[in-house]
Amino acid sequence: MADEEEEKEEAIKEDDHGLLEASVADIIHNAKRKRQMEKKVGARLGMMRHLYIILDASESMSIQDLKPTRFLCSLKLLEDFIEEFFYQNPISQLGVIITRNKRAEKVSELAGNSKKHVKEMQNMQQIAPTGEPSLQNSIELALKSLRLLPSHASKEILIIVGALTTCDPGDINETIQNMKTDSVRCSVIGLAAELYICKRMATATGGEHGVALDDKHYKEQLNAHIDPPPAATRLDAALVKMGFPHHALHSSANDSTMAVCIHAENSDESVKLLSTGYLCPQCLSKHCELPVECRACGLTLVSAPHLARSYHYLFPVEPFKEVSYSGTPSTCYGCQKILSQKDKKVYTCNKCNQTFCLDCEIFIHESLHTCPGCATNQDTYQRSTDRI
Amino acid sequence: MFKMSNEIETSLLIIVLDVNPVQRIIKQETRILTQCLDSTIVFANAHLMQSSNNQLAVIACHSDGAKFLYPCEKPVEIRQIDGQYEKFTMVERTVRQQLQQVINEISLDKPLNGESLISGALTMALCYVARLEREKIAGEKIYSRILVITASNDSATQYMNYMNIFFTAQKMGIILDVCSLDQELTLLQQGCDITGGNYLKVPQLSGLLQYLLWIFLPDPNVRSKLVLPPPVKVDYRAACFCHQELIDIGYVCSICLSIFCKFSPICTTCHTVFKMPGPIPIKMKKKKKTIDIVH
Numbered sequence: 225m226a227d228e229e230e231e232k233e234e235a236i237k238e239d240d241h242g243l244l245e246a247s248v249a250d251i252i253h254n255a256k257r258k259r260q261m262e263k264k265v266g267a268r269l270g271m272m273r274h275l276y277i278i279l280d281a282s283e284s285m286s287i288q289d290l291k292p293t294r295f296l297c298s299l300k301l302l303e304d305f306i307e308e309f310f311y312q313n314p315i316s317q318l319g320v321i322i323t324r325n326k327r328a329e330k331v332s333e334l335a336g337n338s339k340k341h342v343k344e345m346q347n348m349q350q351i352a353p354t355g356e357p358s359l360q361n362s363i364e365l366a367l368k369s370l371r372l373l374p375s376h377a378s379k380e381i382l383i384i385v386g387a388l389t390t391c392d393p394g395d396i397n398e399t400i401q402n403m404k405t406d407s408v409r410c411s412v413i414g415l416a417a418e419l420y421i422c423k424r425m426a427t428a429t430g431g432e433h434g435v436a437l438d439d440k441h442y443k444e445q446l447n448a449h450i451d452p453p454p455a456a457t458r459l460d461a462a463l464v465k466m467g468f469p470h471h472a473l474h475s476s477a478n479d480s481t482m483a484v485c486i487h488a489e490n491s492d493e494s495v496k497l498l499s500t501g502y503l504c505p506q507c508l509s510k511h512c513e514l515p516v517e518c519r520a521c522g523l524t525l526v527s528a529p530h531l532a533r534s535y536h537y538l539f540p541v542e543p544f545k546e547v548s549y550s551g552t553p554s555t556c557y558g559c560q561k562i563l564s565q566k567d568k569k570v571y572t573c574n575k576c577n578q579t580f581c582l583d584c585e586i587f588i589h590e591s592l593h594t595c596p597g598c599a600t601n602q603d604t605y606q607r608s609t610d611r612i
Numbered sequence: 613m614f615k616m617s618n619e620i621e622t623s624l625l626i627i628v629l630d631v632n633p634v635q636r637i638i639k640q641e642t643r644i645l646t647q648c649l650d651s652t653i654v655f656a657n658a659h660l661m662q663s664s665n666n667q668l669a670v671i672a673c674h675s676d677g678a679k680f681l682y683p684c685e686k687p688v689e690i691r692q693i694d695g696q697y698e699k700f701t702m703v704e705r706t707v708r709q710q711l712q713q714v715i716n717e718i719s720l721d722k723p724l725n726g727e728s729l730i731s732g733a734l735t736m737a738l739c740y741v742a743r744l745e746r747e748k749i750a751g752e753k754i755y756s757r758i759l760v761i762t763a764s765n766d767s768a769t770q771y772m773n774y775m776n777i778f779f780t781a782q783k784m785g786i787i788l789d790v791c792s793l794d795q796e797l798t799l800l801q802q803g804c805d806i807t808g809g810n811y812l813k814v815p816q817l818s819g820l821l822q823y824l825l826w827i828f829l830p831d832p833n834v835r836s837k838l839v840l841p842p843p844v845k846v847d848y849r850a851a852c853f854c855h856q857e858l859i860d861i862g863y864v865c866s867i868c869l870s871i872f873c874k875f876s877p878i879c880t881t882c883h884t885v886f887k888m889p890g891p892i893p894i895k896m897k898k899k900k901k902t903i904d905i906v907h
Contacts (some may be wrong), residue, residue, distance in 0.1 A: 272866055311783060329841060340760040376866045463875055468849045470860075505860035523861070526849035531869045532775040539772065558739030560680055587742045591783065592777045594740060597680040601734030602676040602725060605770065610620055 240557055248279035248440060255444050269383055272464070273316035273452055274311070274334055274373055275380045276366035277302065278359075281324040284387040284416065285353040289440050294386045294415050295353045297439055301346045302384075305446045310338040312425050312450050314530045319369070320344060321362050325355035328362035334369055336515060357385065359401050360392035363410070367399075371406050376462035377410045380431075382449055382479040385422065398422060403429050409453060413445050452537060467523045469502035469514065491598040495511070502527075544571035558584035560598045575604050620752045623669045623831060624744065625659045626737045629681075630762035631715065632674040632728040637763045637794050637817070644817065648793070651821040652761060653707060655822050656682075656698045658829055666834045668742060670707055673733035675725035680736070681710040720836050728764040730800075731773035734788075738780055745784075756786045757809065759828050763793035766800055778803040793817060798847065808832070812841060830845060853881060 243354060279302070285295035302320075306432040318341060332344045363381060364570040370379045381403070390396075403410055403425075411431035412422040418435050426433035430453075436442035501510040502525065509520040514527050549570045555562055556570075557578040563570060571585040572578065580588065580595030588595060629652055631645065632638075652670075659665050670682040673895050684706050693701050718724075741756045748754055756782070765773075781788055781803075788799045791811040796813055804811040809832075814823050827840055849858040852873035863872045870881040878885055 300739075311779075336652060391726045418899070441769065461865065461867045461879070461886050462878075463886050464866055464873065465861065467701075467861050468859065470849070526864075527848040528871075529775055529778065529848065531850065531864065531871065532772070533779050535772060535870055536776055555685055558736060558744035559641050560685070560736075560740060583746060584739050584745065587739060591742075591780050592735060592738060593780075594735050594773045596732060596735040597772075599735050600673070600678040600729050601737055602722065602729070603733060605729055605773065 227364075228557075249369060251389050251437070252440060252444055255448075272376065273313050273378045273380060274318075274370060275316070275382060275449075276319045276321055276370065276382045277380060278321045278323060278328075278336070278362045278366060280357045280383075280385045280387055281322040281353045281440055282355055283353055284389045286555045287386065288338075290415065290436075290442065293353075296349060297442070298384055298415075299345050299348055299437070301443055301446055304443075305450070306341045306345065307448050308336050308447070310336070312534075313452060314533055315524065315526060318397060319366070321365055322348070322351070323357040323359070324353060326358045326361070328358060328365045328592040330365060336517060354389040356389060357387050359383070359390040359425075360394060360396045361384070363399050363403065367406060367408065370408055374462065376464070377409075379406065380449075380453070381408055383410065383412045383422070383425075384415070385412060385419070388416055388419065390416040390421070391594070392526055396425075400425050400428050408445045411449060413442070415442070465523065467505045467518070468528060469504055469511070469525050481531060541589055541593055541595050542574060543589070544573050544580065546571055554579040556584055558588065576601050613699060620665060620749075622665045622667055622748075622752060622754045623659075623663065624669070624741065624754055624756040625656070626669040626756070626758045627656060628671050628672065628678075628730060628733045628741065628758060628760045628762075629735060630674070630728045630730060630760070630764050631672045631711065632724075632726070632764055632867075633718070634724045634726050635716070635728075635794070636726075648761065648820060649708070649711065651824060653704050654821055655824040655829065656707075658825060660699055660703070662829075668703065668746075669737070670703075671733045671737060672711055673720060673728050673730055674714070674749055675728055676718065676722065677714075678729060679710070679714050679732035680740075684710055691885075705877045726764065727769070728762060729762070729770070730760060730766070730841070731764060731770040731777060734758065734760070734777045734781075735773070737747055738777065738784070738786070741784065741855055755831065756784075757789060758786060758799065759789040759791065759794070761791045761797075762797075765795050766797045768799070771799065774799050776802060778806045781807045783889070786831050791824065791828060793820070795842040801844055801846050802848070805843075810835070810840065811844055864876070899902060 252541055281295060281591065285298070286293050288294075290297040306318065312315070315336070317334045317336045320341060321333040322329050322331055331348065332341050335341070349350055366381050370381075373379060373483035408429060409431045410425050410429040412426050412433045413420060414433070414435040416435075418433070423433050425431070428447060432448070434445045436445055501512045502514055503510055504518040504523060505519040506523050507518065509518060511518070511525060512527055515530050516524070516525050518525055546569050549563060549565065549567050554564070558580050561581050563579075563581060569582065571582065572581045573580070573595050576595065578595075615810055624891065629648070633645075656668055656670065668682065669680065672679055672681050683702055690698075690701055690705050692698055707882075737758050741754075744754055749780070749855040778788070786807065788803045788807040790797060790804050790811045792800070792811075792813040801811050810827055812823060815821055822893055832840060847858070849860065850862060850871045851857065852859050852862055853870045854872050854874070856878075857873060859871070859873045863875055864870070865872070865882065867880040867884050868879065868882040870879055
């Protein structure tokens with residue numbers, strides 16, 4: 225623990241003007257580059273992810289080293305995380321558990337709709353963090369529902385812990401063993417310092433363990449969990465039955481039916497009769513959003529683009545080569561920014577040899593997943609589709 | 613509506629103009645390209661005229677590349693025309709001059725391809741928007757949209773690029789409008805639907821400017837109040853990888869998300885061997901037996 229504190233101190237270095245900003249920015253940039261480098265082309269990835277977030281709501285979360293408090297900062301970051309998680313993992317599910325007063329409470333069940341989770345997150349801002357957390361109780365609670373999932377699904381737990389203690393009813397080593405037998409991957413983000421037991425939990429189950437330096441670094445650590453982890457080799461593959469619903473746009477006026485999805489259930493919103501929506505091909509019940517699990521027959525409903533959205537994990541853009549800027553070309557091929565000597569490093573694509581600025585390089589690899597140079601070249605634009 | 617005085621609202625319009633010389637309608641009548649260009653420039657200036665904060669970018673694309681026509685890194689020398697707003701003259705001259713250059717640069721060594729790299733131009737447009745978003749001053753809001761004007765066909769070879777673009781645009785809040793001059797574009801239709809833009813196949817080419825001004829000029833928040841052509845029915849069904857047929861219910865590989873219309877024991881894409889699912893239909897259990905016999 226003391227070592228980690230020291231490491232924390234060591235990582236932060238002052239620049240020439242005695243400022244820390246640059247040092248933190250460097251750490252983030254290096255982490256980003258590293259994350260991209262680690263992505264492997266065609267690696268087997270667990271697409272159907274089931275993730276439980278265990279959030280510490282003990283007294284230590286009211287400490288103000290993250291602004292305004294550790295707890296509120298976590299909630300805010302998790303809101304973004306959840307949106308981003310579903311954006312990047314469209315056919316995955318997520319659930320939230322909080323732990324305080326030596327107990328674990330399930331805030332939201334495993335579900336595939338981001339809106340519901342975000343709402344819960346916002347409601348949780350009223351909760352006052354109290355008491356001690358219990359790692360074992362909360363992990364056992366998460367395991368209870370993860371255990372039921374089919375073996376082809378990737379099962380994960382992400383623990384965010386601010387406390388340096390845990391109050392457990394039994395031997396936590398048994399819980400770690402249980403996670404291993406159920407092939408659950410458990411990762412931990414510490415807000416205070418590294419704990420031996422958390423580190424062991426993460427290494428034993430193949431997860432990651434990190435300690436957040438500040439709010440920016442914290443966000444980075446969270447975002448690392450958005451990309452799917454390389455699936456463990458023993459994970460079973462399966463063909464999953466899915467429905468591709470029709471877009472019922474103008475179903476004739478007299479059969480405007482009630483949607484059966486979540487929106488119809490909300491008591492605070494008036495139930496609406498809609499003429500548009502998506503009809504489940506198996507039982508013809510109507511849903512207003514995709515992707516969703518049909519509430520009548522349980523079939524997973526997706527649209528073709530939802531599946532296509534995940535293909536970029538299988539066919540990512542190869543990392544660009546970092547070269548020092550020599551004066552040519554004069555502009556970045558992507559954003560048309562005029563390059564000058566201030567841009568010390570520029571990036572070139574190995575396939576199309578076009579040059580990009582640092583910002584574009586990050587944008588292309590993190591969001592766009594298509595190289596503009598390759599996409600505007602007759603010989604290379606088919607790159608990604610060829611390999612399917 | 614009450615607005616903060618220091619809040620600047622910018623509306624950015626990026627026009628992607630397909631100038632591929634082997635498009636069917638241009639091959640029939642070369643004059644059409646000039647006519648489209650005229651309409652596009654008038655439309656672009658109309659956008660600039662709406663507010664002095666409005667911004668514009670024009671990208672040309674063909675079968676072997678894409679290039680920014682406006683704004684241009686080396687602004688051309690322009691003599692002002694009396695009575696015309698300098699910016700309009702600037703847009704018109706720059707676009708025409710740059711376009712001439714683009715067309716002259718099309719190499720005749722390679723066989724001309726009928727498929728324009730619209731997806732390539734769109735990736736550049738997104739990078740450009742991302743840069744403006746990074747460089748904007750505090751309090752500034754940029755509403756971006758992209759308009760594609762094309763007479764080419766969209767083909768499945770750019771499918772992956774298109775999908776990446778559509779979802780990036782959706783995430784960034786960029787609206788994609790498509791104006792097709794010749795054929796129905798099923799892929800780009802999906803893009804319009806995902807990002808909330810308008811799609812129109814121009815019924816009469818001679819009225820192009822009219823359609824542009826009517827459907828694509830109004831700001832997206834005004835559009836809901838206008839009577840526009842009814843939205844097209846977008847087909848979101850998936851084509852299975854085995855027979856390329858559109859299916860309602862299919863089987864998806866949990867590893868690579870390939871789509872199959874029938875259960876098969878091995879994924880043809882990633883060569884994964886599947887474990888037989890327990891809870892799903894009896895039909896499959898029968899198949900399992902037959903496979904066991906084969907082994």
